[in-house]
Amino acid sequence: MSVTIKDVARIAGVSPSTVSRVLSNHPKISPATVRKVREAMETLGYHPNIMAKSLVSKNTNTLGLVLPRSAEELFANPFFSEVLRGMLACANLAQYDLLMSSANSQKEELEAVNRMVLGRRVDGVILMAPRKNDPIVEKLLEYDFPFVLLGRSLEHQDVHCVNNDNLKAAYDATNHLIAQGHRRIGFVSGPKDMVVSEDRLEGYRRAMREAGLACREDWVINADFLQESGFHAISLVMNLPERPTAFVITDDIIAFGMIRGLYDVGLRVPDDISIVSFNNINLSELSNPPISTIDIGIYHLGYLTVQLLIRKLSGESVSQTQITVPHRLLVRKSSMKTM
Amino acid sequence: MSVTIKDVARIAGVSPSTVSRVLSNHPKISPATVRKVREAMETLGYHPNIMAKSLVSKNTNTLGLVLPRSAEELFANPFFSEVLRGMLACANLAQYDLLMSSANSQKEELEAVNRMVLGRRVDGVILMAPRKNDPIVEKLLEYDFPFVLLGRSLEHQDVHCVNNDNLKAAYDATNHLIAQGHRRIGFVSGPKDMVVSEDRLEGYRRAMREAGLACREDWVINADFLQESGFHAISLVMNLPERPTAFVITDDIIAFGMIRGLYDVGLRVPDDISIVSFNNINLSELSNPPISTIDIGIYHLGYLTVQLLIRKLSGESVSQTQITVPHRLLVRKSSMKTM
DNA sequence: TGGTGATTTGCAAGCGTTTTCTTACCTGAC
DNA sequence: GTCAGGTAAGAAAACGCTTGCAAATCACCA
Numbered sequence: 001m002s003v004t005i006k007d008v009a010r011i012a013g014v015s016p017s018t019v020s021r022v023l024s025n026h027p028k029i030s031p032a033t034v035r036k037v038r039e040a041m042e043t044l045g046y047h048p049n050i051m052a053k054s055l056v057s058k059n060t061n062t063l064g065l066v067l068p069r070s071a072e073e074l075f076a077n078p079f080f081s082e083v084l085r086g087m088l089a090c091a092n093l094a095q096y097d098l099l100m101s102s103a104n105s106q107k108e109e110l111e112a113v114n115r116m117v118l119g120r121r122v123d124g125v126i127l128m129a130p131r132k133n134d135p136i137v138e139k140l141l142e143y144d145f146p147f148v149l150l151g152r153s154l155e156h157q158d159v160h161c162v163n164n165d166n167l168k169a170a171y172d173a174t175n176h177l178i179a180q181g182h183r184r185i186g187f188v189s190g191p192k193d194m195v196v197s198e199d200r201l202e203g204y205r206r207a208m209r210e211a212g213l214a215c216r217e218d219w220v221i222n223a224d225f226l227q228e229s230g231f232h233a234i235s236l237v238m239n240l241p242e243r244p245t246a247f248v249i250t251d252d253i254i255a256f257g258m259i260r261g262l263y264d265v266g267l268r269v270p271d272d273i274s275i276v277s278f279n280n281i282n283l284s285e286l287s288n289p290p291i292s293t294i295d296i297g298i299y300h301l302g303y304l305t306v307q308l309l310i311r312k313l314s315g316e317s318v319s320q321t322q323i324t325v326p327h328r329l330l331v332r333k334s335s336m337k338t339m
Numbered sequence: 340m341s342v343t344i345k346d347v348a349r350i351a352g353v354s355p356s357t358v359s360r361v362l363s364n365h366p367k368i369s370p371a372t373v374r375k376v377r378e379a380m381e382t383l384g385y386h387p388n389i390m391a392k393s394l395v396s397k398n399t400n401t402l403g404l405v406l407p408r409s410a411e412e413l414f415a416n417p418f419f420s421e422v423l424r425g426m427l428a429c430a431n432l433a434q435y436d437l438l439m440s441s442a443n444s445q446k447e448e449l450e451a452v453n454r455m456v457l458g459r460r461v462d463g464v465i466l467m468a469p470r471k472n473d474p475i476v477e478k479l480l481e482y483d484f485p486f487v488l489l490g491r492s493l494e495h496q497d498v499h500c501v502n503n504d505n506l507k508a509a510y511d512a513t514n515h516l517i518a519q520g521h522r523r524i525g526f527v528s529g530p531k532d533m534v535v536s537e538d539r540l541e542g543y544r545r546a547m548r549e550a551g552l553a554c555r556e557d558w559v560i561n562a563d564f565l566q567e568s569g570f571h572a573i574s575l576v577m578n579l580p581e582r583p584t585a586f587v588i589t590d591d592i593i594a595f596g597m598i599r600g601l602y603d604v605g606l607r608v609p610d611d612i613s614i615v616s617f618n619n620i621n622l623s624e625l626s627n628p629p630i631s632t633i634d635i636g637i638y639h640l641g642y643l644t645v646q647l648l649i650r651k652l653s654g655e656s657v658s659q660t661q662i663t664v665p666h667r668l669l670v671r672k673s674s675m676k677t678m
Numbered sequence: 679t680g681g682t683g684a685t686t687t688g689c690a691a692g693c694g695t696t697t698t699c700t701t702a703c704c705t706g707a708c
Numbered sequence: 709g710t711c712a713g714g715t716a717a718g719a720a721a722a723c724g725c726t727t728g729c730a731a732a733t734c735a736c737c738a
Contacts, residue, residue: 028716092441092443120341283592345724362725363726392725
């Protein structure tokens with residue numbers, strides 16, 4: 001069968017406890033013994049059973065990634081790979097693995113979290129893109145289980161999270177369009193119950209208000225993070241009594257869909273309608289025209305989230321609860337009037 | 340502390356064994372006892388400790404996903420999210436979770452696999468995009484550990500795998516271009532040591548040969564699965580003594596980069612150069628021009644891989660070792676001459 | 679009444695580790 | 709040569725669960 005600590009002990013002529021101590025680099029162990037044990041491990045091809053280890057030591061070196069329900073939206077978005085890449089890079093460095101489970105309903109979502117948390121399967125949890133009044137947040141707080149938000153909680157200010165200043169980002173994006181001379185500016189929002197949607201919408205509204213511009217309700221279009229949304233949005237846009245000359249769009253992928261949809265109805269970007277979107281997924285630069293976008297540092301978002309969680313787990317008392325990843329506006333052709 | 344099976348037993352007035360049996364739906368347990376135990380679990384908020392459970396039962400309900408080293412390439416590609424989505428959907432259905440670990444070097448990669456496999460952390464392993472002479476494949480065969488390839492092994496015919504008929508797919512793509520009247524057709528390949536690259540290149544060559552067309556070595560350009568590759572490829576293309584009028588490209592994202600790069604040097608797709616690529620990532624349809632591509636059924640690829648692995652794990656003797664996901668050519672504007 | 683077999687439950691060992699507590703051993707000072 | 713003081717190694721109990729085997733209970737019939 002598989003080789004255990006006892007086998008190693010027998011071969012090395014020591015007790016299992018000693019082997020265990022060698023394994024965890026216990027200081028008070030003689031170099032000679034260490035050598036003997038190491039050799040035995042080598043010849044037997046020993047590898048510790050992580051289950052047994054976690055059972056007694058009560059940690060798993062695993063982080064749980066809880067995907068928002070109806071994760072389809074997120075998944076289909078390159079944003080997700082990129083944030084995952086950042087997470088894995090950091091986790092990898094600290095010898096952590098990532099456990100993912102997806103869910104289709106809120107019920108399944110809670111079950112998944114319970115399996116992970118109450119089943120002692122992970123040491124900490126990462127919550128992506130939380131919603132308003134997210135029950136998972138409540139649950140984890142109730143359990144007093146370590147977790148970090150990628151995004152922020154509307155209700156709990158003291159929860160550790162990594163986020164952009166989405167309000168400011170949308171504010172910047174809108175102001176850029178205003179500076180380009182646009183007066184009628186629309187906004188395409190993500191799912192209504194997500195905190196990020198709320199923040200960005202607010203940023204857009206603030207910029208419009210400060211510039212003394214009308215902020216009409218029918219210029220705010222709801223979408224989700226799928227390219228089809230961009231496509232669908234077009235019919236709404238076309239039916240508007242007064243059509244905006246520019247849009248702030250909450251996600252590059254929606255922008256792709258919109259540009260395409262506009263093209264099909266004979267409208268050109270940026271000549272007829274200017275566009276600024278969010279995220280700077282790597283393809284946005286290769287779009288035709290290249291898309292002006294707010295670079296939110298996706299990779300860093302993922303990396304720092306995991307880093308924060310690991311710091312929490314290692315007992316470090318992390319006083320700064322909120323980490324803000326800086327954003328910057330990348331002006332490309334989709335928002336450049338007549339060049 | 341956390342509530343265990345003993346607590347439940349005490350409250351329900353039965354023995355721990357009985358509780359365990361209720362948990363696993365043991366047939367010979369009286370309905371009355373079941374009810375009592377269920378109630379006790381409910382009031383205590385009991386959740387089984389998965390570590391303890393796996394320690395004795397020797398399975399973890401977890402699948403390990405081993406990413407190819409230098410996974411950056413893959414990650415940055417929407418292909419990856421989509422395949423992951425398929426995997427998670429299937430795993431989720433069967434109550435499995437996915438454990439990911441990434442690695443930067445071959446050494447780290449082997450360590451990760453050992454942690455997973457020898458550490459008894461997962462029940463089975465999924466290997467993505469295997470390379471020629473992949474040491475991980477050898478290792479898993481040596482351990483006799485259940486695993487499934489997403490892709491195929493060049494050396495081992497009897498390994499369970501889910502794959503496309505990449506040779507035929509490239510053959511189809513090339514023939515499509517030939518049918519459009521092209522005679523000078525180039526090929527942009529993925530990393531040389533990956534099996535998929537080999538297969539697609541072979542398909543391209545076969546089509547060219549059968550059509551009696553020259554298959555010049557300097558028309559085969561090596562790239563990796565990054566958009567930058569497409570970009571870089573351009574300088575190579577421009578320096579060719581005799582330039583192809585069309586390209587078969589092994590990945591949509593490279594195609595994006597190439598279209599952009601060609602545009603920048605004043606060449607138009609499809610008017611100057613036609614393009615057919617692979618994968619049909621969702622953005623390929625929204626490209627400008629929309630990209631003709633081989634739809635390889637990414638989602639299904641992921642879904643079926645996990646399904647096959649789970650079937651293996653559940654003891655079902657799966658006789659059919661190779662599952663081929665059908666592909667189809669989607670003709671879009673990037674390969675349509677003058678309309 | 680006692681024996682038989684079927685059905686339900688409990689006992690206890692074991693899964694592969696870690697860790698506390700003890701013991702054995704060695705060093706050096708008196 | 710004895711004993712304190714310290715260091716290195718072992719014994720054994722846990723961690724929370726499963727499961728083979730034995731015991732208990734009960735119905736039934738001779």
